[in-house]
Amino acid sequence: MRNSRRSPKKANLPAPFELTIDRYSHDGRGIGIHQGRVVMVSNAMPGEQVQVKLEQANTKLWQGKAVKHFTQSDRRQQPTCQYYGECGGCVLQHVPVSDQVALKQSALEDHLRRNKVPHDALAEPISIEKVAYRHRARFQVSKKGEVGFFNVKGNRIVPISQCAVVVPAINDALIIVKREAPLEGVKQLELVIDDTDQLGISVVEGSGASKSALAQWGEQQGWVSQAPLQYRSAGAQTWAKPGSFTQVNRRVNTAMIEQAKAWLDLDVSDRVLDLFCGNGNVSLPFAKNVEAILGLEANQEAIDMAMNSEQANQQTRYCVANLFTSPLKDIPEIAQFNPTAVILDPPRAGAEAVVKNMNTLPTVQKILYISCDPATLARDIAELIHDKWHLRKVGVMDMFPHTRHIESMALLEKKKK
Known part of the structure; x- marks a missing residue:
């Protein structure tokens, strides 16, 4: 029998309505309540009265954009880009950068709370350039x-x-x-x-x-x-071909590495294991100050670039390894390395498989975690603090001003027995 089922028609969205914005969402949209439903509104700030045109709606959450402002926040600023509102990139240009950073800090703290991660006050944020920052x-x-x-x-x-x-x-x-x-x-x-x-x-x-x-x-x-x-990363030379990953904000990248050095506070007796090392951007600047570095990364080209650095030497090795599929204990390069510190710089998916196997590296005393997603960072830290680790420092790095992207850094130390 021929299937007579038809795809359901898209429900008609409610007509535009007036809304008072109460607070920000994690991604910088305004939030208000209408007829008992949460409404998330782009180009809207707390305290503003706006007309909302809905773009998506379900039984619990409505999403839309502000098409008219009846009142405006005194914090609102004029976007500098002529494509604001059309381009999907810098959607927070109407928000002062200081407020953007505070918003990203709040999002990071909220993810830590939701994962029951105890922490002290966030570290001072890294925030430098506001425009013309992408290389x-x-x-x-x-x-x-x-x-x-x-x-x-x-x-x-x-x-x-x-x-x-x-x-x-x-x-x-x-x-x-x-x-x-x-x-x-x-x-x-x-x-x-x-x-x-x-x-x-x-x-x-x-x-x-x-x-x-x-x-x-x-x-x-x-x-x-x-x-x-060619790139200079906090005193070290790194390489990357066009089309390959590099941190786009060069000044924030340098500040990030300098903060990593200060937080880890390593010396010539330390052995650094750099997981998801890329082209050695973070670990190569440590080469002159530690006993040895071992970097692991799935991308062969990135490994080749790391080995081409002038900082690469007999005490510095970079090898191909898929850290999502290979348990740490089964990677032969790690077996005899005996690291004292680990640098984690995973993609957005985080490093869940790695942190669950961190107890197979008994010599590690410090972990520096660089993250591009506070949700997976908080999830992974929660796993670590239940397994002999203490969160010492955590803070935001504003690598992408005017966007919703949140970069952060955390330092964990092994709990003393």
């Missing part, structure tokens, strides 16, 4: 050849002429790319500038032909596409 950016390319970023909903590309949060050299390069570059078959490209002012370009997503064509065109401009770019 690399990934641009979407439409079928028409328009270059820009996804909109707030992520379903359309907003063409742009410049971006307020990238360094001027990237904006200058973007003008040339839009005017001259062969973009047929390109879906996403990256522009990057290193610490020697060398520009790089790569196709992140696109056809094989488009990658070759854009690389050849870039070389003609004096840019690089395959050669490694």
Whole structure:
């Protein structure tokens, strides 16, 4: 019998309504209550009276945007970017940076509380640049050849002429790319500038032909596409090819590493195990001050870049290992290393499998955890404090001003018996 079931029609959303905003959500949207339901509203601040146009709704939570402000917060500021409200990137430009940082601190503390993690006051936040802080950016390319970023909903590309949060050299390069570059078959490209002012370009997503064509065109401009770019990270030299991961905010990256050094307070007797090490960005600056470093990372290219650093030596090893699938005790490089300190810098998913096996490394006395998601950070810390560890310090690093992204750092020490 032919299946006669039909997909349910999308429910009609309620008409726009007036709402008083009471507080912020974790991601910087305003929150109010309407007819007993929680309503999360973009471009809305506590104390404001707004008209809300709903975009999503279920029985418990409504989500929408403020289309009219009847009253405005005296904390509201004028967005500096002409694409604010369309581009899905810097959605918090209407909020002062000091308030953005406070909001991110509050979100971190809330995740710690929810995971029952006892902690003292947060460390002083790292917050430096407010605009023109990104040394690399990934641009979407439409079928028409328009270059820009996804909109707030992520379903359309907003063409742009410049971006307020990238360094001027990237904006200058973007003008040339839009005017001259062969973009047929390109879906996403990256522009990057290193610490020697060398520009790089790569196709992140696109056809094989488009990658070759854009690389050849870039070389003609004096840019690089395959050669490694050079970076200085708190006194150490690191390398990364265009399209590879690097921390986009170079000044905050340096401040992050200097804080890591101060918090860990290591000496020449320490042996550092750097898990999810990438290209050695965090651990290489320790090379001259500790006995040995062992870095593990699943990406072979990143490992190659780490080993090419001028800081790499006989006491510094970087090896390929998948830390999501390989228990620490089964990784041969770790077996005889006897680390005294661990650096964790995992992706957004966190390091759950690693922290559950931390007790297989009995010589470790300190853990420095760098996180890009406070939810998984709090979850992993909760696991550690139930297993011989004490949270000593934790704080926010504002790596991405004007966005909802939250970077943080935590220091844990083994409990004394």
